Amino acid sequence: MALKRMDNVGIVVEDLDEAIAFFLELGLVLEGRTTIEGEWAGRVTGLVDQRVEIAMMRTPDGHSRIELSRLVTPAIVEDHRNAPVNALGYLRVMFAVDDLDDTLERLCMRGAQLVGEVVRYQNSYLLCYLRGPEGILIGLAQELN
Known part of the structure; x- marks a missing residue:
């Protein structure tokens, strides 16, 4: 069977409202918000007795989604929010x-901070990385005509 699509990227946050507001400002659309819990959820994630508040955010073209999650239980065990761009693991999500x-x-104005600087890649793109709420690393790309 062939791959159909990438469904979403998950990001765990402490302040779900702040993260939603940031991604709304970026231009994503809030599709919905709910709480996930129960035995079935723990079987998927391996976290017994989990309770998670989630918000599904969609890009305006409808092709990509970010699932923002705030874990109520169990407690957070590690924090990777401020890892440098040369750390192993997921790096960032890029938006056009x-x-x-x-x-x-x-x-x-919502507290994001530019990581380096805005750069021009050939005559094709303006690119930059920035840290949003809770240190979430995102990339922005503007195609040049």
Whole structure:
């Protein structure tokens, strides 16, 4: 059987409301919010007695999603939020934007911080990394015409 699609990327946060507001400002759409718990959920994740509040955020084109999760139980055991970009594991999620300067300005007003600087890749893209709420690392790319 062939792969059909990538369904979503999961990000665990402490403050679900703040994370939702940040990704709304970026331009994602809140599809829904709910609490996941029960024996079946623990069988999927390996976490017994888990209770997780989730919010599903969708890109405007409808093709990509981010699942924001706040674990109520069990307690968080590790924190990777401020790992440098040369750490092993997931690095970042990249978003294509129409206007990089405007997007940066709006996100910085919500506390985002530019990691390095905005750079031009050949004559194709403007690119940057920034840290959003709780140190979430995202990339932004503006295609140049």
